[in-house]
Amino acid sequence: MGSTLAGKKQVRIYILSTMSGAIWGGSEELWFEMASFALAENHKLIIEVSSWPKISDSIKSLLKKRAKIIFRYVLWSKKRYGWCLAAYSRCRRFLARYPSFNEFSPDILCISEGMSYSALMAPDIFRRVREFNGPYIVIIQSHDETQMPDPETLEKARPFYEGAKTIFTVTNRHQILLQQQLGLPLNKFALIKNPIKRGSRYIQFPKMEPAQLAVVARLCIADKGQDILLRVLGKAKWSNRDWRLNLYGDGPDKKKLKEMVAKFNLEGRVTFCGYEPELSKIWSKNQIAIFPSRREGLPIALVEALTSGRCAIVTDIGGNTELVKDGSSGFVALKVTEESIDATIERAWERKDQWEQLGLNAREKTLNWIDYNPGKTLLDIITNIHDQTSGKQK
Numbered sequence: 001m002g003s004t005l006a007g008k009k010q011v012r013i014y015i016l017s018t019m020s021g022a023i024w025g026g027s028e029e030l031w032f033e034m035a036s037f038a039l040a041e042n043h044k045l046i047i048e049v050s051s052w053p054k055i056s057d058s059i060k061s062l063l064k065k066r067a068k069i070i071f072r073y074v075l076w077s078k079k080r081y082g083w084c085l086a087a088y089s090r091c092r093r094f095l096a097r098y099p100s101f102n103e104f105s106p107d108i109l110c111i112s113e114g115m116s117y118s119a120l121m122a123p124d125i126f127r128r129v130r131e132f133n134g135p136y137i138v139i140i141q142s143h144d145e146t147q148m149p150d151p152e153t154l155e156k157a158r159p160f161y162e163g164a165k166t167i168f169t170v171t172n173r174h175q176i177l178l179q180q181q182l183g184l185p186l187n188k189f190a191l192i193k194n195p196i197k198r199g200s201r202y203i204q205f206p207k208m209e210p211a212q213l214a215v216v217a218r219l220c221i222a223d224k225g226q227d228i229l230l231r232v233l234g235k236a237k238w239s240n241r242d243w244r245l246n247l248y249g250d251g252p253d254k255k256k257l258k259e260m261v262a263k264f265n266l267e268g269r270v271t272f273c274g275y276e277p278e279l280s281k282i283w284s285k286n287q288i289a290i291f292p293s294r295r296e297g298l299p300i301a302l303v304e305a306l307t308s309g310r311c312a313i314v315t316d317i318g319g320n321t322e323l324v325k326d327g328s329s330g331f332v333a334l335k336v337t338e339e340s341i342d343a344t345i346e347r348a349w350e351r352k353d354q355w356e357q358l359g360l361n362a363r364e365k366t367l368n369w370i371d372y373n374p375g376k377t378l379l380d381i382i383t384n385i386h387d388q389t390s391g392k393q394k
Helices: 026-040 057-064 088-097 100-104 123-131 151-162 172-182 226-233 254-263 279-283 300-307 338-350 352-369 374-393
Strands: 012-017 044-050 068-072 075-079 082-086 108-113 136-140 166-169 189-191 211-216 243-248 270-274 288-291 312-315 330-333
Touching (some): 012 100, 026 044, 026 057, 026 300, 044 100, 166 172, 211 279, 211 300, 226 254, 226 338, 300 312, 300 352, 330 338
Parallel strands (some): 012 044, 044 068, 108 136, 211 288, 288 312
């Protein structure tokens, strides 16, 4: 057994990400930060991710640090939601290409699920976890609150999640929902926070007209709900108000959203800004954040907006309301419907002169909530689990 910094035992960690809907996303930031800390402390890592036609900048940075990355072979098809997973079960014949899992003989397995139950949808991943004799943890970044898994899925899921040392979620709400669906004790779950990579400094509130509204999210309407917002802002009452909407991010639904902008005659009002890596360039020109989401965990972009000193309009989904309190640090749409979001934006517009103060309230609350090194927190949990179980595995 090797040694790490400060004489700690070297741990062999296998990180397995199930994300397959995009080349990179906020769901990957926690394990990425943990991996960076682990490499710095001289732990041994293998990281397994879905293959894509391109390699993300984050994966490239890990490769530069000499991390070993396994690109899991999948079949892709271009459909409504962009590049999406197709016929995964047919890929089992390619598993011989990846003998590294058994050869590496990990001490602990860290499974990162972008969406709950996603590990069960991949026969390769599910089989290896079932056959693994060591401890594993599961991180669940998001959960579909609108659908109940079928009995067959739940029967398969219970032993998978029950076998984990800990199931981590990023919201309290999802802990409760998953506990109820799976019938597992609540103490099986723990809360963990995502990294705030782009800083937490205050960005001066821009006092300008017209009012500047921002949505910072992947352009995927099934999750992020930008289509609902455009339908609201396309109503006649908004044509007589002075506002601009800035959409930050890229994604599979950019073309459809542009078509909606044209349909509602919003070309002079809505700007597609693409992905912007610098927070200051977003929040130095925008006065309020909008998250009309259909599905969420707890968006990193929301946390960044709040710490920058902006209040937010959010739907009551995922962990949004764990940070945004209606009337004091933002505005909450209780339902993910056009009517509810319309009424909520109307309330926000009526208090437009208070957005700056509400943003300061939001910043103060969020700064007290943040874990500034959640990757290190996760690594410490992993090494502690190894210390507690290493003797029992022999």
